[in-house]
Amino acid sequence: MSCPYKQPAHQLTMIPGPIEFSDEVLYAMSTPSQSHTSTEFVATFLSTLKQLRKIFKSTDPKAQPYVVAGSGTLGWDMAASSLLEAGDKALVLSTGFFSDSFAEALRVYDINVDVISAPVGDVVPLAKVAEALQKTKYQAITITHVDTSTAVVSDIKAIAAKVRELSPETLIIIDGVCSVGAEDIEFDSWGLDYVLTGSQKALGCPAGLSISFASARAQAKVLSRAKPATFFASMKRWTPVMQAYEAGSGAYFATPAIQTITALNVALKQILDEGLDARLAKQAQVSDKFKQDLASLGLQIVPVSTKVAAHGLTGIYFPEGVAGGDLLAKIAGKGINVAGGIHKDIKTKYFRVGHMGVSAYRGDVGLVLQALKEALAELGYKK
Secondary structure, eight states, rough: OOOSOOOOOOOEESSSSSSSOOHHHHHHTOOOOOOOOOOOHHHHHHHHHHHHHHTOOOOOSEEEEEESSOOOHHHHHHHHHHHHHHTTTEEEEEEEHHHHHHHHHHHHTOOOOEEEEEESSSSOOOOHHHHHHHHHHOSSSEEESSEEETTTOOHHHHHHHHHHHHHHTTTEEEOOOOTTTBBBOOOTTOOOOEEETTTTTTTTOOSSSEEEEEOOHHHHHHHSSSSSSSTTTOHHHHHHHHHHHHTTTOSSSSSOOOHHHHHHHHHHHHHHHHHHHHEEEHHHHHHHHHHHHHHTTTOOOOSSGGGGSSEEEEEEOTTTTHHHHHHHHHHHHHTTEEEEOTTTTTTTEEEEOOOOOOGTSSHHHHHHHHHHHHHHHHHHHHO
C-alpha cells in the first residue's frame, strides 16, 4: 500500500546527519499516542530489536541490542560507565574531532586514556596499534569507524583482528555513529564487543535514539558490575528491559521514545527489504561517483586517498581563491544545506556533504553537485 503522506518541499538537508528521510518513515512518526506497554508498541519494539540483529550481522542470541532515547553520544556514556571502571586503561584511535570527544567522555569516568592520533585525513597505522598493544595492557580499545569531522573510514576488521591476536582480553568498542548502515560491519565474524550509533544517520530515522549492540562478552561485563557508575546510561538497568521487549512483553525503566522507535522500525524494514549489502553497495557507488565528479572540478577531498574515504559523506577542501563562507551561502541560496568544517586544525578550510540513505537513491547528490558547480562559477572559480 502506498504511503498516504508526502513531505512538503523544503531546504534539502545534505549534511552528515540528520539526513533526508523517506515519506514512510516520517509518516510513522505521526503514530497516535500509545502506551509503552501496549500490545501494539511491544510488537513494534520486538520487531525493531530483531531487525537490528540483522543490521549488525549477528546471530548470537547472547549478544544484545539496545535502543534508548538519546543521541549517538549517549553510547559513549553507556560504554564508559558499563564496560569499563575507574582506573581501567583504554586505547583511543583518533581520526578526528569525534574520536577525541570519545576520549573526553572516557576521562569523565576516571578511565586512563592513551590516544594515538592519525594525521588529518588519514587513519592510524596498524603497526602503531600493534606497538601500543604490546607495550600496555588495555581493558578496551575504541575506534571511530567513520569520524564525521574528516570523512575518514578506519579498517575495523583489520584492527579487530590485530587486537584479538595481541591482546584478546581487550574489549573492542566501535563508534559507528556515521558508519552503521553506510559501511559494512560484521559484528560476530569480526569479533567486535560494542558498536554504538544514532538513529539520524545512515539508518534513515529522525534523531532521538541511541542505538548500540553488545557482545556476549560485553554483556557478561555489564551484568557482573555490582554498582553501575551512572543511572540512566546504565546498560545493566537497560538489559532486562530490552530482553523483555524482544521476548514480547512490556517492561519499564524509563519511557522509550515510542514514535521514534516506530519510525526506526519502518526505516530498518526498508533497508532489509532491499537487502543490507545492496544498500551498502548503492551508497558506495554514489559516493565514488561524487568523489570522481569533485576531482573533475579540481576539488580535493579531506581523506588522503579514496582508500580511507567514507561512503556516507565527503569532506571537501575549499578551492584556493574561494571564500568558504561565500560558497556555503551560495549553495544554501540554491535550496541545499551542507555542513561546514569541524576539525580544529582545518575548520575553516573545508566543508562536508552527506549522501546516506534515500539521498543516494533519488538524485539528491546530483542536485548538490549542480549547486556546487553553479556556486563556484558565480564566485569566479576556474579549474
